[in-house]
Amino acid sequence: MARGTxxxxxxxxxxxxxxxxxxxxxxRVMNGNFTVAADIAERVRAVATExxxxxxxxxxxxxxxxxxxxxxxxxxxxxxxxxxxxxGVSRAAAQDGYRxxxxxxxxxxxxxxxxxxxxxxxxxGVVLCAPRMSDAELxxxxxxxxxxxxxxxxxxxxxxxxxxxxxxxxxxxxxxLVDLGHTRLAFSAGPANSASNALRLAGxxxxxxxxxxxxxxxxxxxxxxxxxxxxxxxxxASGATGILAFNDLTAMGLLSALNERGVNVPxxxxxxxxxxxxxxxxxxxxxxxxxxxxMDVGEQAWRQMRALLNDTDIPDPALVFAPHIVVRGSTGPxxx
Amino acid sequence: MARGTxxxxxxxxxxxxxxxxxxxxxxRVMNGNFTVAADIAERVRAVATExxxxxxxxxxxxxxxxxxxxxxxxxxxxxxxxxxxxxGVSRAAAQDGYRxxxxxxxxxxxxxxxxxxxxxxxxxGVVLCAPRMSDAELxxxxxxxxxxxxxxxxxxxxxxxxxxxxxxxxxxxxxxLVDLGHTRLAFSAGPANSASNALRLAGxxxxxxxxxxxxxxxxxxxxxxxxxxxxxxxxxASGATGILAFNDLTAMGLLSALNERGVNVPxxxxxxxxxxxxxxxxxxxxxxxxxxxxMDVGEQAWRQMRALLNDTDIPDPALVFAPHIVVRGSTGPxxx
DNA sequence: AAGATCTGAGAAAGCGTTTTCTCAAACCGT
DNA sequence: ACGGTTTGAGAAAACGCTTTCTCAGATCTT
Numbered sequence: 001m002a003r004g005t006x007x008x009x010x011x012x013x014x015x016x017x018x019x020x021x022x023x024x025x026x027x028r029v030m031n032g033n034f035t036v037a038a039d040i041a042e043r044v045r046a047v048a049t050e051x052x053x054x055x056x057x058x059x060x061x062x063x064x065x066x067x068x069x070x071x072x073x074x075x076x077x078x079x080x081x082x083x084x085x086x087x088g089v090s091r092a093a094a095q096d097g098y099r100x101x102x103x104x105x106x107x108x109x110x111x112x113x114x115x116x117x118x119x120x121x122x123x124x125g126v127v128l129c130a131p132r133m134s135d136a137e138l139x140x141x142x143x144x145x146x147x148x149x150x151x152x153x154x155x156x157x158x159x160x161x162x163x164x165x166x167x168x169x170x171x172x173x174x175x176x177l178v179d180l181g182h183t184r185l186a187f188s189a190g191p192a193n194s195a196s197n198a199l200r201l202a203g204x205x206x207x208x209x210x211x212x213x214x215x216x217x218x219x220x221x222x223x224x225x226x227x228x229x230x231x232x233x234x235x236x237a238s239g240a241t242g243i244l245a246f247n248d249l250t251a252m253g254l255l256s257a258l259n260e261r262g263v264n265v266p267x268x269x270x271x272x273x274x275x276x277x278x279x280x281x282x283x284x285x286x287x288x289x290x291x292x293x294x295m296d297v298g299e300q301a302w303r304q305m306r307a308l309l310n311d312t313d314i315p316d317p318a319l320v321f322a323p324h325i326v327v328r329g330s331t332g333p334x335x336x
Numbered sequence: 337m338a339r340g341t342x343x344x345x346x347x348x349x350x351x352x353x354x355x356x357x358x359x360x361x362x363x364r365v366m367n368g369n370f371t372v373a374a375d376i377a378e379r380v381r382a383v384a385t386e387x388x389x390x391x392x393x394x395x396x397x398x399x400x401x402x403x404x405x406x407x408x409x410x411x412x413x414x415x416x417x418x419x420x421x422x423x424g425v426s427r428a429a430a431q432d433g434y435r436x437x438x439x440x441x442x443x444x445x446x447x448x449x450x451x452x453x454x455x456x457x458x459x460x461g462v463v464l465c466a467p468r469m470s471d472a473e474l475x476x477x478x479x480x481x482x483x484x485x486x487x488x489x490x491x492x493x494x495x496x497x498x499x500x501x502x503x504x505x506x507x508x509x510x511x512x513l514v515d516l517g518h519t520r521l522a523f524s525a526g527p528a529n530s531a532s533n534a535l536r537l538a539g540x541x542x543x544x545x546x547x548x549x550x551x552x553x554x555x556x557x558x559x560x561x562x563x564x565x566x567x568x569x570x571x572x573a574s575g576a577t578g579i580l581a582f583n584d585l586t587a588m589g590l591l592s593a594l595n596e597r598g599v600n601v602p603x604x605x606x607x608x609x610x611x612x613x614x615x616x617x618x619x620x621x622x623x624x625x626x627x628x629x630x631m632d633v634g635e636q637a638w639r640q641m642r643a644l645l646n647d648t649d650i651p652d653p654a655l656v657f658a659p660h661i662v663v664r665g666s667t668g669p670x671x672x
Numbered sequence: 673a674a675g676a677t678c679t680g681a682g683a684a685a686g687c688g689t690t691t692t693c694t695c696a697a698a699c700c701g702t
Numbered sequence: 703a704c705g706g707t708t709t710g711a712g713a714a715a716a717c718g719c720t721t722t723c724t725c726a727g728a729t730c731t732t
Contacts, residue, residue, distance in 0.1 A: 011718060011719085012718065012719065013718085021681075021682085022681065022682045022683075023682090023683095023718090023719080023720090024681070024682060024683080024684095024720080024721080025680090025681060025682075027719070027720055027721080028680095028681085028720090028721095030719095031720080035679075035680060035681085036680070036681075037679090037680065037681085040680090040681085054453070054457060055718080055719070056457065056717090056718050056719070057457050057458045057719095058394065058397045058398045058403065058458075058717080058718075058719085059398060059687095059717070059718030059719035059720085060718080060719055060720075061394045061397070061398075061687090061719085062394045062395060062397075062398045062686095062687045062688065062689085062717085062718075062719070062720090063686080063687055063718075063719045063720040063721080064687085064719080064720065064721095065687070065720095067394065069437070069458075077419065077422065077423040077426060077427075078419075078420075078423055078614075083413065083414075083419050084414075086413065086438075087413040087414055087440065090413060090438060090440050091413075091440060091442060094439075094440065094442075099437055099438075099439065099454075099455075099458065100437070100438050101405070101435055101436070101437050101438075102422075102426060102435075102436050102437075102438055103430075103435065104423065104426050104427060104430065106427060106430075117390070118435075119435075121390060121392065121393050122393045122394075122405075122435065225614070225618070252615070252618050253618075255618075256617075256618050259620065278414075278561070279588070279615045279618075281592075282561070282588050282589075282591075282592050282615075282619065283618065283619070283620065284595065284619065284620030347688060347689090348688065348689065349688085357711075357712085358711065358712045358713075359688090359689080359690090359712090359713095360690080360691080360711070360712060360713080360714095361710090361711060361712075363689065363690055363691085364690090364691095364710095364711085366689095367690080371709075371710060371711085372710070372711075373709090373710065373711085376710090376711085391688080391689070392687090392688050392689070393688095393689095394687080394688070394689085395687070395688030395689035395690085395717095396688080396689055396690075397689085397717090398687085398688075398689070398690090398716095398717045398718065398719085399688075399689040399690040399691080399716080399717055400689080400690065400691095400717085401690095401717070
């Protein structure tokens with residue numbers, strides 16, 4: 001009884017009836033259409049608030065052919081970088097009355113396409129962060145996802161993209177180490193299929209050709225704290241004194257492993273991270289890293305998406321963000 | 337031209353027409369309704385894949401009166417704890433084919449009600465994390481949000497809730513410090529309007545009445561890294577040797593400020609955090625803290641929500657998670 | 673003051689599905 | 703072979719809005 005009585009949400013027709021107008025008029029009033037006489041509009045509004053009428057979004061969505069929602073697909077909600085991007089997108093989108101549907105592919109890249117497609121169908125557009133997806137798959141997927149904004153990826157598809165110049169960043173970090181006198185460097189690499197890792201490797205390659213006196217070893221690594229921790233022995237075995245970690249997470253893992261082994265950072269070896277996640281400033285020693293403005297990336301991703309949705313001109317369809325290095329305590333002069 | 341030609345997505349009627357059947361039959365096939373003859377079903381399926389037909393979710397949502405989406409409202413997407421809860425919810429929900437819409441109230445608690453209501457309208461249910469909302473507001477809001485699952489809050493509303501026994505956790509931490517010989521404790525408190533802070537305070541109160549010989553000062557604090565950092569002077573001025581920080585973030589901020597001041601942790605003062613966020617294990621010294629299984633909280637929140645949605649029995653409508661303390665290097669014997 | 677132009681609001685046609693009705697054809701028992 | 707069940711699929715009615723179409727009445731024209 002209680003159930004049947006309370007329920008059945010108040011709909012537009014209830015308002016129309018009670019206000020003595022047609023559905024169309026209620027709709028017009030609710031949508032701020034000014035072709036309704038002021039007094040009628042007022043009456044409708046009064047009834048609407050009295051009945052606490054809230055338009056059913058699903059109905060609206062269907063009628064308007066849009067959902068005021070965008071999908072954000074991330075490889076891992078546990079990754080601080082994507083968390084920050086997501087946060088940036090979410091806040092910026094919220095400013096414009098849009099909501100965000102998240103799709104966490106759990107690093108299972110085979111899921112990414114499916115998730116992205118599903119998100120696209122449910123939403124007005126998709127912001128895609130798919131660092132592990134192959135170029136081929138991305139090329140095939142992208143055209144089916146419009147409106148689409150790519151984060152840290154580019155492809156032949158004309159969708160706007162936001163990218164970080166990882167190559168530049170890693171070079172700056174390497175230069176910083178070399179400036180400190182390090183001549184034996186090691187890069188604890190990221191996952192093999194990571195697009196941003198490829199960018200770093202390319203950057204290092206150009207760096208090395210410009211610095212013949214410097215030696216660089218590429219060591220297998222990963223992207224997580226644990227990967228960094230596990231790479232400690234290989235890093236030490238390399239004999240390098242300047243260590244470039246794939247990102248802050250691996251740098252932190254490595255740092256902790258080095259601490260455990262009694263290796264002093266930065267006295268014995270210097271260590272750099274990448275991303276400048278929130279916690280990088282609070283390790284001991286604090287991490288020298290290349291700061292990626294992930295929040296901005298997220299925010300701009302929304303800007304681009306908004307332009308796409310309104311089909312306004314996209315000022316710059318390929319925004320690239322330059323990381324800037326922040327020097328903290330984890331790097332110091334090379335030991336003699 | 338190109339535009340007009342490509343677009344207009346393939347709908348159920350295209351499939352119906354091409355397969356020579358009615359819309360209803362296509363719908364039945366797509367939904368696995370077995371009242372369709374095998375050969376027809378096969379033909380429909382073939383046409384569907386040929387045309388790459390994917391049902392429009394908005395249409396389905398309207399017809400079915402559900403969206404297969406739940407909303408998660410969090411106070412701040414930048415907060416590691418909520419990130420983890422969100423992740424837990426998202427993954428668990430994804431397993432069951434549900435998606436997650438996020439609503440970040442940006443710590444503006446006046447927005448929370450509105451966001452939550454909006455999320456509820458767009459989704460089939462809401463998981464609400466609203467640590468700062470007043471009890472009164474929550475009591476008023478909760479009944480309008482069903483199906484609702486509350487995280488770290490309870491109210492008269494019969495919605496299931498997942499709570500963490502912060503009172504127990506802080507007592508365990510305090511006991512740990514006392515066991516180490518600390519008799520002068522300080523609690524760097526959380527935000528005044530934080531529900532979980534109140535729980536901690538209550539826990540401390542019962543702890544104190546059971547430990548007459550121990551002295552405890554309550555210091556104003558906050559919930560962020562910066563708050564912790566800023567509280568350093570007050571903490572030192574208190575003369576306490578055992579410091580209970582509101583959470584890991586403030587503990588980390590405090591730790592870093594203590595380092596800056598040359599105060600040795602744990603030789604000079606012992607410090608505890610709360611939550612056991614991912615990074616707590618990697619500070620120097622690593623943080624002694626009370627581990628909150630946030631991922632589980634998220635996962636169980638989904639379980640409860642699922643039960644609500646299927647209106648299955650809710651085994652236990654008020655799950656309380658006991659934090660377990662993990663002792664690391666930030667706590668040690670009281671200095672003599 | 674008669675025709676032309678505006679205005680404002682109702683009627684009705686979508687939006688893309690699902691699901692209830694309906695009903696012909698196939699099947700059953702006797 | 704004939705009424706009584708099943709079965710299977712189409713027609714049509716939701717679902718809750720927005721928006722186009724329409725058209726009566728009010729407002730201008732000259």
